[in-house]
Amino acid sequence: xxxxxxxxxxxxxxxxxxxxxxxxxxxxxxxxxxxxxxxxxxxxxxxxxxxxxxxxxxxxxxxxxxxxxxxxxxxxxxxxxxxxxxxxxxxxxxxxxxxxxxxxxxxxxxxxxxxxxxxxxxxxxxxxxxxxxxxxxxxxxxxxxxxxxxxxxxxxxxxxxxxxxxxxxxxxxxxxxxxxxxxxxxxxxxxxxxxxxxxxxxxxxxxxxxxxxxxxxxxxxxxxxxxxxxxxxxxxxxxxxxxxxxxxxxxxxxxxxxxxxxxxxxxxxxxxxxxxxxxxxxxxxxxxxxxxxxxxxxxxxxxxxxxxxxxxxxxxxxxxxxxxxxxxxxxxxxxxxxxxxxxxxxxxxxxxxxxxxxxxxxxxxxxxxxxxxxxxxxxxxxxxxxxxxxxxxxxxxxxxxxxxxxxxxxxxxxxxxxxxxxxxxxxxxxxxxxxxxxxxxxxxxxxxxxxxxxxxxxxxxxxxxxxxxxxxxxxxx
Ligand SMILES: Cc1cc2nc3c(=O)[nH]c(=O)nc-3n(C[C@H](O)[C@H](O)[C@H](O)COP(=O)(O)OP(=O)(O)OC[C@H]3O[C@@H](n4cnc5c(N)ncnc54)[C@H](O)[C@@H]3O)c2cc1C
Numbered sequence: 001x002x003x004x005x006x007x008x009x010x011x012x013x014x015x016x017x018x019x020x021x022x023x024x025x026x027x028x029x030x031x032x033x034x035x036x037x038x039x040x041x042x043x044x045x046x047x048x049x050x051x052x053x054x055x056x057x058x059x060x061x062x063x064x065x066x067x068x069x070x071x072x073x074x075x076x077x078x079x080x081x082x083x084x085x086x087x088x089x090x091x092x093x094x095x096x097x098x099x100x101x102x103x104x105x106x107x108x109x110x111x112x113x114x115x116x117x118x119x120x121x122x123x124x125x126x127x128x129x130x131x132x133x134x135x136x137x138x139x140x141x142x143x144x145x146x147x148x149x150x151x152x153x154x155x156x157x158x159x160x161x162x163x164x165x166x167x168x169x170x171x172x173x174x175x176x177x178x179x180x181x182x183x184x185x186x187x188x189x190x191x192x193x194x195x196x197x198x199x200x201x202x203x204x205x206x207x208x209x210x211x212x213x214x215x216x217x218x219x220x221x222x223x224x225x226x227x228x229x230x231x232x233x234x235x236x237x238x239x240x241x242x243x244x245x246x247x248x249x250x251x252x253x254x255x256x257x258x259x260x261x262x263x264x265x266x267x268x269x270x271x272x273x274x275x276x277x278x279x280x281x282x283x284x285x286x287x288x289x290x291x292x293x294x295x296x297x298x299x300x301x302x303x304x305x306x307x308x309x310x311x312x313x314x315x316x317x318x319x320x321x322x323x324x325x326x327x328x329x330x331x332x333x334x335x336x337x338x339x340x341x342x343x344x345x346x347x348x349x350x351x352x353x354x355x356x357x358x359x360x361x362x363x364x365x366x367x368x369x370x371x372x373x374x375x376x377x378x379x380x381x382x383x384x385x386x387x388x389x390x391x392x393x394x395x396x397x398x399x400x401x402x403x404x405x406x407x408x409x410x411x412x413x414x415x416x417x418x419x420x421x422x423x424x425x426x427x428x429x430x431x432x433x434x435x436x437x438x439x440x441x442x443x444x445x446x447x448x449x450x451x452x453x454x455x456x457x458x459x460x461x462x463x464x465x466x467x468x469x470x471x472x473x474x475x476x477x
Contacts, residue, residue, distance in 0.1 A: 003030035003180075005098055006132075009091055009105040009120075010036045010080075011113075013136045013259035014065040015216040016072055018172035020134035025104040028132070031180045033098055034073055034080050036066050037087040039116065043197045049328070049376050051383035056199035057352025058254075058386050061214035065258050066191050068215025078179040082189040084196070088119035095129050098186060102129060106136035106259075109301050110390045111308070138294045139169050139263045142301070152298045154313065154405050159295050160288070172264040207431055208351040210246050212254050212386055219255030223266060226250045227273050236282040240289075241357045243344075243428045249356065250286060253387035256293070263290050296395030299405055307394045310375055312403025321373040328376050330470060331366050334432070337469035339445055340419035341365045343432035352386030357422055363400040364413040369471045374401035416476035419445040435465045446473050 006029035008022050014036075016022065025032050045053040054062070070080035083090045091103055103124060108114060121131045135141055142149050146166035153159045194201045204211055210222075227233045232247040242248035255261045267287060274283050303313040311317045329335075334342035334349065344358035354362070359381075366377045378397040382388055398404025400411045423429055426444030430437050436447060438458040443450055447462060448469045455461050462468055 005029055005031045005033060005100040007033045007035055007091060007095055007098065007100050007103045009087065009103050010034060010069065011105055011108065011259075012257065013106045014062075014069050014214075015219075015260050015262065016069075016076075017175040017216065017220075018136070018262035018265055019106070020136045020173060021104040021106045021132075022176060023173050024132060024134045025102070026176055026179070028104075029101065032078065033094070033100060033186065034069075034078060035091060035094060036069065036080055036082050037090050038062075038066075038082070038084045038192055038197075039087055040085055042112075043084070043192075047379045047383050049379045051380055052198070053383065054197070055352060055384040056194060056197075057212075057384070058388055059197050059199055060194050060201070061212060061254050061352075061386055062258060063191060063194060064214030064218075065216070065260050066214075068217055068260075070188075070191065072216065073179070076176070076179045079188050081186050082191050084192055087116050088123055091120055092123035092127070094186060095124060096127050100129060102132050104132045104134060107133040109297070111305055113390075136259065136262065138297055139267055139290055140167055140294050141170065142298075144168075144170070145298075149298060149301050152302045154299070156292065156295050156405060159298070160291050163291070163294075169264060169267055172262055172268060205350045207347070209244070209353055209355075210251050212251070212353070214254070214258065214260065216255075216260045219252070219261035220265075222250075222252060222255065223261060223269055226252070227269050231277075233270065233273060233286060234277075234280065234282055237280075237285040238282070240285065241355075241422060243355050243357060243422060244431065251353075253389070254353075257387045257389040257392075263293065266290060293389070293392055295405070296391040299395055300391040307391070307398065307404075308375070310373060310403075312398040312401065313405065314403045316403055318371075318402075320371045321367070322371060323373050323376060324370070327370045327372050327470070328366075328380070330467070331362070331370065331372070331377070332380055335467050336365070336370075336471075337448060337467040338365065338415060338471070338473065339426075339429040339433055339436060339447060340415055340423060343423075343429045346432040348381075348384055352384060354385075357418075359396065360400065360411070361413055361415055361418050363397060364411060365415055367401045368412040369415065374398070374403070414476045416445055416473060433466070435460050448473060 006025040008025045013019055043054050043059060047053050073080045095103060124130055140163055144167045146162055239248040256263060270283050270287055300307045306313045331345060334346035336342055341362055344354050344362050348354040363377055366372050367374045374397050378394055381393050395404060399406050426441050429444050439447060447466060460466055
């Protein structure tokens with residue numbers, strides 16, 4: 001009898017450890033054909049408001065992750081077939097040529113991803129093959145929830161208490177040790193370069209918090225470094241709201257977003273650390289944030305496309321919101337005249353990363369102070385973030401805009417108070433806004449309050465070297 005073949009379609013699960021789709025395929029088939037497709041719509045297309053759908057930091061990170069995955073598969077005697085195009089056509093074609101029986105993949109839950117997997121499923125049916133879906137995104141499995149997913153509490157605390165009380169997190173699945181080599185002759189295909197997607201491969205900005213390198217190996221290395229080698233996890237609670245440096249938070253988000261590391265692996269690594277050194281608010285703090293990640297994914301499952309709509313999951317709207325392109329561009333380019341906002345926006349533009357504190361402030365500023373439709377901000381973050389995760393991004397934006405999972409009306413932050421609290425010396429602002437380098441600490445967050453003489457003393461001129469503030473900062477005093 002002919003050997004049974006299965007294609008494993010890697011998506012945002014670019015790892016060998018804890019990869020349910022891969023293990024399911026190995027359990028069902030005699031031969032495995034691992035495939036990754038760079039979806040041309042995702043890597044070459046534009047977002048709704050005209051930004052590149054996958055900005056260059058994330059594109060580079062994914063390219064590196066695919067290289068890493070191929071290297072790991074080759075070490076096991078296998079191969080990663082790589083293509084650029086539409087997965088529903090390419091994988092169908094490969095399945096047809098390879099005469100496989102199934103395509104295994106970890107299921108996605110949001111509109112664009114679901115459309116692709118549905119289209120592939122339809123195509124496969126036409127040749128008598130089918131998709132088998134596995135699970136691999138979260139700490140908690142839907143099947144383990146103490147409530148039907150459609151009854152997931154919309155308030156995080158309620159969700160957290162229920163899952164923590166009733167559900168044990170499953171252990172990560174093992175990494176496969178060997179593979180049956182593929183006997184079909186399929187061209188491995190070249191992994192594209194950044195330039196193929198229209199991006200220039202510039203050197204990294206030396207101010208970046210971390211030189212993020214894609215791949216399972218690098219992700220596991222960062223986890224080990226943060227938890228065991230440096231033990232920075234011990235201080236997570238006290239440092240997580242900082243803005244500068246590599247270790248104020250775990251920086252695991254890009255690897256988690258592309259599935260280079262599994263959240264369960266992070267969870268059990270922290271649990272092992274706790275067993276050795278004891279539990280603390282810091283160790284729990286990190287796991288608590290991973291729960292937010294799960295929560296937003298369950299929200300997307302429960303509410304479907306409402307997570308992308310202006311009225312959010314609460315289906316309400318703010319009549320003052322506008323789709324103002326000029327204001328959006330000032331915000332994107334770090335030219336709002338509010339140093340704390342501009343420093344954060346320049347960081348994300350030049351590195352693809354921004355701290356959680358920065359994200360909360362820049363989002364609040366766009367929505368509450370500039371009164372720009374939150375969807376425009378979310379759209380830009382979708383483009384630029386190295387760690388873009390559809391559910392975490394849209395969920396957090398809705399949260400800030402007051403249309404998502406929160407009982408409070410608006411999460412409006414006092415930007416000046418936040419700036420003084422989280423950047424008291426102005427070091428972060430000076431790092432990203434060199435034009436304000438000489439402005440002293442007590443004036444750095446409000447350059448628009450400086451007289452012309454003071455501006456001369458500090459070697460900058462408002463309106464020439466740095467823009468006048470787009471909003472009256474007096475409102476925050
Ligand atoms: C407007 C806005 C947009 C955001 N967009 C994204 C996004 O696209 N992708 C993304 O991963 N995170 C997003 N976040 C959440 C958070 O800012 C980042 O996860 C975090 O800054 C990543 O850095 P870290 O890995 O060092 O986080 P740590 O503080 O070390 O946290 C550990 C992990 O927990 C998860 N996590 C932490 N905070 C959150 C949160 N608020 N919501 C969901 N998960 C969280 C992440 O996976 C993170 O890697 C967004 C937050 C805001 C306010």
